[in-house]
Amino acid sequence: MPLLSRRQVLAAGTALLAAPHVALAQAPIKLTLPWLAQGSTAYCYIAKEMGAFSRRGLNVETSRGFGSVAAAQALAQGQFDYAVVGAGPMILAAARELPITGLATVNYDMTMGIMVRADSPIRTAKDLEGKRLGAVPTSAEYPFWPAFARRAGIDLSKVTIQQLDNRVLERTLIDRQVDAITAIASSSIPVMQAQNAQSRFIPYSSANLNFYANVICTRPDVLRDRAAQAEAITDALLEAAAFQLREPERALDMFVKQVPEIGITSGGRENARLSQGIMQVTMVKPEAIQNGLGYTDMAAWNAMTDLVMEFGAPADAKRPATDAIISNRFAGKTKLTPAEWDALRARLAPFGAMIG
Structure with missing residues (x-):
């Protein structure tokens, strides 16, 4: 060599x-x-x-x-x-x-808020009492659900929280497994519409919670x-x-x-x-x-x-x-x-x- x-x-x-x-x-x-x-x-x-x-x-x-x-x-x-x-x-x-x-x-x-089906009897935030609310614990909006509830006058003890995976969040609402979900409008509204499911949105900002x-x-x-x-x-x-x-x-x-x-x-x-x-x-x-x-x-x-x-x-x-x-x-x-x-x-x- x-x-x-x-x-x-x-x-x-x-x-x-x-x-x-x-x-x-x-x-x-x-x-x-x-x-x-x-x-x-x-x-x-x-x-x-x-x-x-x-x-x-x-x-x-x-x-x-x-x-x-x-x-x-x-x-x-x-x-x-x-x-x-x-x-x-x-x-x-x-x-x-x-x-x-x-x-x-x-x-x-952030367009954080509560999403319900268009035919839901839930018209105001207070109507969530006695209902099942689906949420993804790691999502942007969920940590501020208690803040929204407090400002909107919701009794948290009267709302049942069902923890969900983000992959089935909207589907769970569509299938009526929950009455409402915490959501980001820019994410969830398109998913609902893509599945021909009409919805309504109650923004957190309606309770002066702005992010x-x-x-x-x-x-x-x-x-x-x-x-x-x-x-x-x-x-x-x-x-x-x-x-x-x-x-x-x-x-x-x-x-x-x-x-x-x-x-x-x-x-x-x-x-x-x-x-x-x-x-x-x-x-x-x-x-x-x-x-x-x-x-x-x-x-x-x-x-x-x-x-x-x-x-x-x-x-x-x-x-x-x-x-x-x-x-x-x-x-x-x-x-x-x-x-x-x-x-x-x-x-x-x-x-x-x-x-x-």
Whole structure:
């Protein structure tokens, strides 16, 4: 065997030393959704299809979620690098001292509430007394059910809670196994309509319980050590969300291409269209219109934190400081014109009527 020169040995050693770093750079960045792949979070897939990730040198792997509470926990435990989490569950996670921080607010109403069948005798929140209420314990809205009940004057002892798996939540209501479910309108209304089941929705906001919706989140250590990456992830997702607003049908085409099972059934695309439309209604808000996509109103965030600490957090929980868990550092770069916002208001009016 011929002897290697000193230069060849050094070159080989350098290559070996560099290899782990190359592998690390190419390893996928892991992002989890709060729920199933739906129109309301399609921008996470559209960002890949339109090249918003690749143009920034990002290799992102998006996974379905099992509720915002579970997504926040999985992020905190290091199973994912980034997560899309509802604002209420995110604040709750921070109050429980889980490492989580928000990079940008995507939309401004979680559309949390109570769903009933259209033919249900339940007309008001108070009518839930004496009824069976289905709920997914790890969902975004369930931790705030007691808060809604208190504000709506519901006697909790008179409501039977039936814990459900998220995969059968709406089906259980359709089959009359429960009288009502706690739900996110942007997720559950499309599922009900896809199964030809008419429904009505009683929003938590009817009892003045208001929460922002999805927030792009990471852990403080990721933000500290990979700030450029965190900014790039945020920029790519907000670019894709803006594309959804401007070109909803093309956006759905991209979504179906990335998640083919959405297009397998005849109702799959319609489900995604409804979910997308309801989500977009909650983006047409002063925060985004005046300041750009992703912007968070800190006064509104403080008010949400007060609600979490009063109704959702354990008695010994520590109130998280707003500036410690959310900022506008990466927000506001992507903007729509006044004419575009006006057009959106008109186009999205039918979706707004669905959530009251």
